[in-house]
Each structure stands twice: as C-alpha cells, then as structure tokens.
Amino acid sequence: xxxxxxxxxxxxxxxxxxxxxxxxxxxxxxxxxxxxxxxxxxxxxxxxxxxxxxxxxxxxxxxxxxxxxxxxxxxxxxxxxxxxxxxxxxxxxxxxxxxxxxxxxxx
Amino acid sequence: xxxxxxxxxxxxxxxxxxxxxxxxxxxxxxxxxxxxxxxxxxxxxxxxxxxxxxxxxxxxxxxxxxxxxxxxxxxxxxxxxxxxxxxxxxxxxxxxxxxxxxxxxxxxxxxxxxxxxxxxx
Numbered sequence: 001x002x003x004x005x006x007x008x009x010x011x012x013x014x015x016x017x018x019x020x021x022x023x024x025x026x027x028x029x030x031x032x033x034x035x036x037x038x039x040x041x042x043x044x045x046x047x048x049x050x051x052x053x054x055x056x057x058x059x060x061x062x063x064x065x066x067x068x069x070x071x072x073x074x075x076x077x078x079x080x081x082x083x084x085x086x087x088x089x090x091x092x093x094x095x096x097x098x099x100x101x102x103x104x105x106x107x
Numbered sequence: 108x109x110x111x112x113x114x115x116x117x118x119x120x121x122x123x124x125x126x127x128x129x130x131x132x133x134x135x136x137x138x139x140x141x142x143x144x145x146x147x148x149x150x151x152x153x154x155x156x157x158x159x160x161x162x163x164x165x166x167x168x169x170x171x172x173x174x175x176x177x178x179x180x181x182x183x184x185x186x187x188x189x190x191x192x193x194x195x196x197x198x199x200x201x202x203x204x205x206x207x208x209x210x211x212x213x214x215x216x217x218x219x220x221x222x223x224x225x226x227x228x
Contacts, residue, residue, distance in 0.1 A: 001169075034214050036152075043202060043218040044152065055216070087152055091214040095168045096142070096154040 002026050002090050006099035012107045013078050020074040021102040023088035031067045032092035039084045109133040111203050111219035118225045124191040127222050129203030136184040137161040140206035143188050145199040193226045
C-alpha cells in the first residue's frame, strides 16, 4: 500500500497569513493526488485535483503543487472560513490512501 | 446538480450487520464509479472500496475483505454498502463519494452527507 504522510498535523495562523502544508507519498504517484477540505461536522470537499488544478468554485487563494512523492497545499491569505482539516488522497493505485490530515486553526 | 443522499443513522449490536444506501441524482449514474469512505469519531478518513455502477464490479480494501459488500441498483440509482460482523471499532460516519470518471484510475470529486453507524451493546 502507498503510505501518505502529512505535516504538520496541525497549525495555527492569523487571518491573512500565507500557510502551507505538505503531503509525502511512500512511492512515486506522478500527479495522482487530490486535496480535500473538511470543515467540522461536514463532509469533505475537493479543493485541488491532479496535484495542482483548482476545483471549480474553489477560491483562488488555494493552490497545490508537487509531483512524484512531494506535494503541498498553500492558502495564500488565510480566512476564518478556512478553519478545517485538510486531507490528501492518492488515486494512483489501490487501495486508495489518505494522509492523516492537517488541522488548521485561527490564532 | 449532483446529489448523493445517504440513509439515516443506524445503531447496531456487536456481531450484527448494517446495510447503508446512497441515492444518486443529477448525473448519469452508470457513468461514474462510487467509493465508500469511513471516518471514526475524531479520526481521519479510511477508504473502504469502490463499485462500478455500470457492471457492478468492485474492489475492496484488504482490511474489510470478507465483511463488506457493495452493490448497486440501476433502477433506483442507488448504491448499497453492507458491513457484517460489526464491532465497536466500526462506529463511524460512512460516506459514499462519487468518482470523477468511469475508470478505475478516477479520483473522488463529490461526497454524500454521511451516515453515522454506532455499534454498541
């Protein structure tokens, strides 16, 4: 199975800050990596697909980058509504595997 | 618009089985694979398996082999998840999640609202 490791597990930042977090795959997954946002008590919502493509309707302050084994998600200007846990998911192989999540809070 | 409406919360005793449903609308049901993902309280997301609604073929996570069954009903645009021999560790929110295509390599783009399953004696 492909292991997905996210870091950090949590972070706290101020409104307007630029924040980034990473997802590392245990083997090359090309760009078969998506990012999801899960607000408290809600279902996940896809933000980024194919490592760097913005899902329709998602604010442009979200961006993704990377390929192979190293990926990152960046929020260019953190907003209060971005408080959530963010998960990466590899769809290069089965079983599909998620990272353990990065919880984002407002300082 | 795409909608995935899941069945209501369930409370089951250890050893029992549970059958969950996910009714799709707003798109051609047989053109998109459907995944099931679960989330234990306070924990991360765990992929369980996927079904091709067109032919009914499935792929399950190793940890659920022998206990899980995914089926579909094309007359009602509904996928079902059956999980048997329930134990307390199966307490979780179960999500159906639509793939973004009709190939085995497709990703997940849209999620249902989730169904809480509580396993308790």
